[in-house]
Amino acid sequence: MDLRLFEHIAKENFDLSAVSSMRTGGKAKCAFFPESADELCALLDALRGEADVIVVGNSSNLLFPDDASRLTVVFTAKISEIKKLSDTEIFASCGAQMTSLSNFASKESLSGLEFAFGIPGSVGGGVFMNAGAYGGEMSQVIKSVLCYDTENKKTVELSREECNFSYRHSIFMENKKLVVLGASFALACGEREEIEAVCRKNMTARREKQPLEYPSCGSAFKRPQGHFAGKLIEDCGLKGFAVGGAQISQKHAGFVINCGGATSSDVRALMASVTEKVYEKFGVTLCPEIEIIEENHK
Helix, strand or coil: CCHHHHHHHEEEEEEHHHCCCCCCCCEEEEEECCCCHHHHHHHHHHHCCCCCEEEECCCCCEECCCCCCCCEEEECCCCCCEEEEECCEEEEECCCEHHHHHHHHHHCCEECCHHHCCCCCEHHHHHHHCCEECCEEHHHCEEEEEEEECCCCEEEEEECHHHCCECCECHHHHCCCEEEEEEEEECEECCHHHHHHHHHHHHHHHHHHCCCCCCEEEECECCCCCCCHHHHHHHCCCCCCEECCEEECCCCCCEEEECCCCCHHHHHHHHHHHHHHHHHHHCCCCCECCEECCCCCC
16 A cells, blocks of 8 residues: 555654653654544555554653654554443544543543543553553553454454563553554443542542653653562662663652653663662563564564
8 A cells, every 4th residue: 555645644754752642752763643444544554564563552650762763653642432332332443542531431430540640641552561550550450452464454353362462561562563543341330420529539649650741751661579669779878869861760769761862762761770770789670561672673
């Protein structure tokens, strides 16, 4: 298929730092902004065989490279439909915001997505990394995931079991040829006021404990078994530790923030140094929760 058919949704030399929640990253060769699932699938067919193509949602958990000139980035944020399928089931498209999904559920008096309120990512990203907070995660409420098999050029629906969910992991991390188009959620009937109260409580906790006033990608490291990453980092005396403009938050040591002028290289160097120091002191290896896009994307 001719890529010229998609010129109306394309932006060349696109500045990724403008959309990255860390406010870092260079200019991509091209960015596309499809407006429907059908258009996304057709675009992916047209891009088949092209090197260095990535599909992203809200860019909230991504660290783009400083040199992104080889990248073609497909953004799904405009594919944001949320609809009710039955009394207790909701479907959300890949670009829908997690907070919008949680709001929709609460207005329908459906419980199960309270944990998602305040998570800055999209549904597609949330499925991809099995996002979670405050004791809940996507795998607990997902019934099935609709995705596009770019290799076989067909839409497929995977059950929750087929998604191979585990802590901050899904099959979509292993098989990048499967692109999330949306997901259906099996929820429980509840009282709207009680659901909204839990959402407000979670958001208050976020504001109190997390450095939301600074650009960041959320939790920088996954939770090591038997430990909390932020506690290990804090116990190493690393609150406020900085490399260039990237810093370990003084408010929450599990967050790397851009305190002014940081580059993605600063962030990566800081995370590498913190990982080394934590291992030296505690013998625990920290693994990034941030999805790091390499300069030569594979």
